[in-house]
Amino acid sequence: MNDTILIIxxxxxxxxxxxxxxxxxxxxxxxxxxxGQARAILYNPDLRPALILSDLSLPDxxxxxxxxxxxxxxxxxxxxxxxxxxxxPDSVRALRLGAFDFLIKPCVQExxxxxxxxxxxxxxAQRRILTDSVNAGKRYAPETFLGxxxxxxQTAEMLRQxxxxxxxxxxxxxxxxxxxxxxxxxxHYNSERxxxxxxxxNCAALPKDLLESELFGHEAxxxxxxxxxxxxxxxxxxxxxLFLDEIGEMPLDLQVKLLKVxxxxxxxxxxxxxEINVDIRIIAATNRNLQDEVKNxxxxxxxxxxxxxxxxxxxxLRERIGDLDDLVPALIAEFNLxxxxxxxxxxxxxxxxxxxxxxxxxxxxxxxxxxxxxxxSSSQQLPEQxxxxxxxxxxxxAADFQSSVAAALDAASGEARLDLQFPxxxxxxxxxxxxxxxxxMLEICHGNVMEAARILKTTRExxxxxxxxYNLR
Ligand SMILES: Nc1ncnc2c1ncn2[C@@H]1O[C@H](COP(=O)(O)OP(=O)(O)OP(=O)(O)O)[C@@H](O)[C@H]1O
Ligand SMILES: [Mg+2]
Numbered sequence: 001m002n003d004t005i006l007i008i009x010x011x012x013x014x015x016x017x018x019x020x021x022x023x024x025x026x027x028x029x030x031x032x033x034x035x036g037q038a039r040a041i042l043y044n045p046d047l048r049p050a051l052i053l054s055d056l057s058l059p060d061x062x063x064x065x066x067x068x069x070x071x072x073x074x075x076x077x078x079x080x081x082x083x084x085x086x087x088x089p090d091s092v093r094a095l096r097l098g099a100f101d102f103l104i105k106p107c108v109q110e111x112x113x114x115x116x117x118x119x120x121x122x123x124x125a126q127r128r129i130l131t132d133s134v135n136a137g138k139r140y141a142p143e144t145f146l147g148x149x150x151x152x153x154q155t156a157e158m159l160r161q162x163x164x165x166x167x168x169x170x171x172x173x174x175x176x177x178x179x180x181x182x183x184x185x186x187x188h189y190n191s192e193r194x195x196x197x198x199x200x201x202n203c204a205a206l207p208k209d210l211l212e213s214e215l216f217g218h219e220a221x222x223x224x225x226x227x228x229x230x231x232x233x234x235x236x237x238x239x240x241x242l243f244l245d246e247i248g249e250m251p252l253d254l255q256v257k258l259l260k261v262x263x264x265x266x267x268x269x270x271x272x273x274x275e276i277n278v279d280i281r282i283i284a285a286t287n288r289n290l291q292d293e294v295k296n297x298x299x300x301x302x303x304x305x306x307x308x309x310x311x312x313x314x315x316x317l318r319e320r321i322g323d324l325d326d327l328v329p330a331l332i333a334e335f336n337l338x339x340x341x342x343x344x345x346x347x348x349x350x351x352x353x354x355x356x357x358x359x360x361x362x363x364x365x366x367x368x369x370x371x372x373x374x375x376x377s378s379s380q381q382l383p384e385q386x387x388x389x390x391x392x393x394x395x396x397x398a399a400d401f402q403s404s405v406a407a408a409l410d411a412a413s414g415e416a417r418l419d420l421q422f423p424x425x426x427x428x429x430x431x432x433x434x435x436x437x438x439x440x441m442l443e444i445c446h447g448n449v450m451e452a453a454r455i456l457k458t459t460r461e462x463x464x465x466x467x468x469x470y471n472l473r
Contacts, residue, residue, distance in 0.1 A: 003120065004028040004050035006049035008038045008066075018159075019240045020055065022116075028358075035061040037053065042070055049077055050123040051116060056083035056090060064090065067097050075128045078119040082107065132193050140189040143181060146330055147323030150473035151315045158312055159183055163190035169262065171247075172285040174314030177364030181245065182284040183314060187283055188241040189213050189306045196240030199233045204249040213270055216261075222271025234267055237280045247284035247307070248293055252300060282307060310390055315358040317366065321447040324354055324366075331367055343374050346382045353387040355448050418444070435470035438463060442472060 004301045005027045009015035022029035032038035035058050041047050054063040067079050080098040083090070091102040098118040103112065128322070145152070162170065163186065171185070172180040188198040200333040206214060213223075222364065245251070247382025261267050262282065266275040284307050292298035297363065310417060328351075332343050346354075361364055373386045418440055422433050437454070442463075445451040453463045467473060 004030065004047060004049040005051045005053060005116070005120075006030045006038065006041055006047075007054065008035075008054040008058065008063060010034060010055060020451060023194055034059045035063075035066050038066060039070075042066075042074060050127070051119050052077060052079045053116070054079060054081055056081055056086055058109050064093055064097065067094070067099060071098055076130055078123045080115055080119050082112070094334050100308070105120070107321040129195065133189065136185070136189045137194055140182075140185040142186055142190060145179065145186060145327045147320055148326050149320040149322040152323050155183075155312070159186050160190070160453075162310060163187055164417070165448060166192070167281065167309050169282040169284070170310040171290065171308045172312050172314060173281060174287065175316050175360075175362055176287050177362035178314040178316055179363055180287075180314055183312065184241075184243045184245075184283045188243070191281075193240050193281060196241060197237055197239045199237040200243045200245065201233050202245040208251045208254065212257070215254070216257065217269055217270045218270035222269070226271070227444060229269075232267070234261060234278055234280060235276060238278050239280075240279045240281055244282060244284045246286060248286040248288040248290060248299060252298070255300045255303045259300065259306055262306055311344060317362040318446055320333075321355055324351075327363065327366060328354065328370065331370045332374055335371050339375050341374050341377055342380055343377050344380045345381050347384065350382050350387055353384060356451075357388040357390055357448070362411060363437060386408075390473065404407070430468075434466070435472070438466045438470065439472050442467070 003026070005022050007015055007018045007022070007029065009018065010033050015033060019029045019031040021059060030041055030047065032041055038052075038058075041049065042052075052067075054066070058066075063081060063083075079098070080100050081091075081094050081102045082105055083103075084105040086102060087103055094102045099123060101115045103115065103347075111192055142156050142163065144408075145154070147156075147157060172183050174180055184196065184200075188194065188291075201211075201214065203211060204431050213230065213232065215227070215232050215234055216234055217230045218226045220226060220229050261278065261280075264275075265278060267278045268275045280404065290299050290308075292348050294301045294304050312397070324393045328346060332346075335341070336343055354366075361368070369387060370382075373383050377383050394463070418437070418442060419437060422428055422436075441452045441456060442449070445455070448461050453460045456463070
């Protein structure tokens with residue numbers, strides 16, 4: 001933690017005395033006798049004082065002007081003014097400029113100590129928020145949404161675009177484990193709200209009453225057990241983002257209240273008289289089909305339309321099985337690092353196992369499978385025995401693979417046969433039919449070009465050519 005204090009004071013005796021005093025208390029204490037010396041310290045990135053204890057009038061300028069000059073670029077320090085001649089307009093200007101406090105000399109040491117301690121705490125809290133959001137910004141860059149398939153590249157591009165526009169609400173849909181939580185973080189930490197909080201609530205995790213007081217907060221005595229005032233999550237997300245996971249689980253009467261907050265941009269804590277202004281962005285996630293829920297009456301249509309200003313569907317891993325080429329090495333590297341392993345090879349059979357599986361739990365399931373495999377590995381080779389082998393039971397790799405494709409065909413069409421129907425009225429040409437055959441075959445093979453080529457008794461190149469030709473990505 002940076003505990004550097006800069007004392008700006010032109011009276012040599014007082015300046016050196018304060019410097020010695022704070023050095024004795026264990027701080028890195030620097031002393032500047034005028035604005036020029038202070039600037040040299042303030043703009044030195046290696047020094048970065050957390051607290052500036054400044055006189056008002058200095059030989060070459062005013063401490064207040066110095067604060068005004070630097071406050072745009074130095075946002076993680078606090079200023080306390082200590083002056084013999086301060087008047088009311090000065091103190092008002094100081095506070096308006098964001099100074100932490102304004103003290104008149106002579107001032108009691110204990111009082112100064114107390115102000116210094118609180119100002120340092122405040123500067124440190126600001127530093128934490130800044131570092132957290134900078135780190136999170138890096139950790140959740142849009143590129144962290146891995147995958148090179150066309151759908152994934154498109155999804156990452158949408159995430160990048162949404163991060164740059166000021167929308168009020170957005171819905172993320174997709175099966176479990178498709179990355180809705182990751183997408184919400186990318187959206188928040190790359191937006192202009194990144195420095196404000198991202199507050200998360202899983203609507204399925206709490207019973208209704210708790211959900212309400214968690215979201216809206218309450219005053220002391222609002223209900224039995226409400227001992228102290230509680231700021232709700234909506235309030236905490238002020239200027240930031242509220243991520244409501246599993247929004248489909250929110251009870252209907254809370255949906256009404258949430259809609260009201262969104263429309264009025266105001267909120268009333270439970271048991272409160274006054275309303276509070278709130279400026280929030282909502283990202284809601286669900287693995288249900290909200291339009292169906294609206295039709296059957298379990299989700300309010302007005303809230304749905306209010307939230308679905310933008311809607312982004314995250315594709316299942318099945319639809320973008322080619323992404324395994326990027327996901328698998330990246331995840332293996334991550335788990336190598338965590339577990340101190342050195343897995344670097346994935347056998348052809350392991351790839352087949354990974355690419356033939358349907359991944360109902362999507363990327364989350366893939367992570368679990370790879371974590372287990374890396375942890376249990378005993379060489380540089382990714383072990384195959386922990387990979388999902390639906391329908392595989394011994395035999396040669398090729399035979400295993402064929403039987404798993406047969407299983408996939410079974411699952412898709414009930415039997416090992418492509419079920420296609422083409423009109424004979426001339427409305428569909430040979431090329432369209434060919435395109436449809438290749439598309440359907442790729443779907444059944446989960447995008448595995450090699451397998452589709454094998455079944456169609458052709459070459460990978462020819463399948464690839466048709467993928468381009470018919471735009472089947
Ligand atoms: N495209 C991706 N690239 C890298 N990691 C991903 C990707 N998609 C998902 N993940 C990772 O997979 C895991 C599961 O994703 P996440 O928790 O975001 O899914 P979810 O859609 O919120 O699931 P649920 O509906 O079950 O809450 C996370 O660790 C996430 O970081
Ligand atoms: Mg989630």
